[in-house]
Amino acid sequence: MPRRKVRKKGAARGGDSSEGDTEETGSIVSSHLSEPDSILEEEPQQGDNVDETDAQDVLEEKIKELIDGTTQKSANGRKDCLEGLKKALARKVLTDFIENRKVTISDCVERCIKKGKSDEQALAASVGTLLLIQLGAGDDSEGIFNDLRHLLKTTLLDKTAAPKGRASCALFLGLGCFLAAEDYETVMECMTALEHVFSLSYLKGDGTAPSHTPAIAALHCAALSAWTLLLSIAPPSRVPQLVDSHLGKLPSLLHSDDVSLRIEAGESIAMFHELAREQNEDFDMENVEELVVTLRGLATDSNKYRAKKDRRQQRSSFRDIIRTIQENEIPHEIIKFGPEILELDGWVKKRQYVAFREVLGSGTNIHLQENVLLRDIFGLGAPIIMSGPGAPKKANRFERHHYNSQAFKARTKVRSKQRDKRTAVL
Template sequence: PPHPPAGGRNGVKGESGASDDDLASDVLSHYSSASESASVLEEGTGGGEPVDDQTAQEETEDKLKQCIDNLMDKSAKTRLAALESLRGAFSSRLLYDFLMERRLTISDCLERSLRKGGGEEQAAAATVCAQLCVQLGGGDEGEEGFKILRPVLSTIMIDNGASVVARQSCARALGMCCYVSAAEDGEDLVKSMSHLESVFTASYPNREGALPIPKAGASGLHSAALHAWALLVTLCPASRLTMLLDLHLPKLQACLESSDVNYRIAVGETIALLVELARDLDRFELEDSDTLCECLKGLATDGNKHRAKNDRRKQRSIFREVLHYIENEDFTEEKIRFGVEGIYIDSWMRRRVYDAFKEVLESGVRHHLQFNPLLRDIFGLGAPLILDASIKASKISRFEKHLFNSAAFKARTKIRNKVRDKRADVM
């Protein structure tokens, strides 16, 4: 049987004291005991176990209901603790049925936290927005929720007066929510991309070709916005893509000289992704690739002593891959294992999509790859594997109506297939 996730906290980072709140750890310890029901249901023929599992499920849902109530509390500390609890729960377990009934309440609470909370509360609420979209799976409900939340996420992200940590979290959430839940017409996609661009293009060189001196925290924000934008570029039709390449590749190349190592890496990965998408069009010729390759070689062999040793190592490793890809069209493949399955990350596009889900779901990404129809659809895995009849009987069957309801995937699947061409007219 699959092992339950290690550790009661299930990989949720304790970034604030409030996230260690009793309720938070309580909910999470329930998740880790109930999340892979195989261990609970081994003795499926015995009378007691499924009832115990049912009880655990009910207790967990009661605690989640309490968390949702706490999102409306007057105390900011209580609201933040509730958001951290939900973040851990949404990461470690599928809650489709539970959330479908409460999605409007939760969306209202998240919107209120985004509009009125302090920086830390806004950052946590944005992350939970992204997780909610992943839980609901990109159907009409997700689309409806995104229509409400997109303007709020964008407003905070582009507000120079807002906290950097909140802006960064909103950039990441905007990318993920749009990727999963944007409407077919392309309007949400265009608006989200242009807001993200307005953030990271602040790092672009000025008319004289000099890079601006980044303000404190700006590089992390620019990296988050660039990564989110790169995720959305993978949804663009060919005509739009060609325009984006002409506009952004030369400027991004200049940003390889940025003083921040993580931003340089984000830029390098984005350049590789853009070149890969362009090569798929068969009508793209990389201009001045010699200068680009020279620059990449410098970063791939950077021995600059004033950089931290770890930074140098991380940078060299990524830029060796980028250079190798630009020169030879060769990608270093990686396998991600979960349960008895695995997926191959065999392109820059697939890596960007996987990394985006990992940023939002943290350590729960493998659980979602195993059981969440949205991720399984995106990575071409088919229906969740059912390894034990007793699990099927008591657990996954609740979920099957969602799994086989193709309407729920209408928005997302179309985005990924025909719409790339259809959208060419809209965009």
């Protein structure tokens, strides 16, 4: 059996999210469309005179205005509304509310991807991905994804489109296919489109790595990330074929100038080994010694021309990758959220978690607690009741203050005795 390495991690943070989480939300359509953030951040506390139902009604009215705002003529106004809608869908589970507006939101996403540029396309694709996460697996998600799939592929493969918009379409295509593909042939079709993009970073005929702008490198990384997510759901019968056709090509991406693409390629190779060894414990790819030499070089890279943060991230990632390939040791991480934990046992679960975290950002914990779809994917069971008669009582502000005050006094008494000169040993 593979050995496990346990690493404890804290709750998902906003810094892990995709672009846009640190920007203020606003709109020129209405003077108060910029308020969803404040509503989302104001959680009612026990003892406070807050009507949770009223707060929910206000939030839903704001979201309706944001949806309407995506049809305005101003491009900046549409982007502001899409940004607000993205934050609302990421930070709250609103399945019932979204269910009645799924067609309207889907139409807005389609319109903005078709007619928008760069940022607008990226935001619209993010909103489309969040729409599927809110709806969960089922006929509704499948219908919306099938309606948008051709547009996503067309935009992804359009070299005249902005790389930022294409990258978001790649993530939408990957996660949408993961959640709502009707059969595995659809999955393979999407994987082929994604590979057509990131394969442009394979080594050239003379053995040198192609040079790309940071925006194109980010696009290739997004396409590879989405491709690897779909690899994680490959049926066991398809794994040998995928190993034969792709595992030999991926090591060439380890020579890319982009650190994120190198790490993504390394983790894809590690996932291939994990999947192959589930069927054959003795699996090893051809030229594995040459691969290990490359991986060790990246795990000990100290080139000063790379940023210190990039070097640290790269070394940490490739140490884990080497352990998987050489020692058959799979990573085992623990994610804490609320009163629960999520165990990421291996590269497959890790890739799936990271895919959702990239879309949900700071709302990852909320969705892990309340979203039935995510809880089903990660085997967390039914949502735990956090409010109502069956929920554990949360101390109010006065009770917390009183407890902290008493604990402080107790610590002071103990420390005073310990510091008393009369107890000093001479």
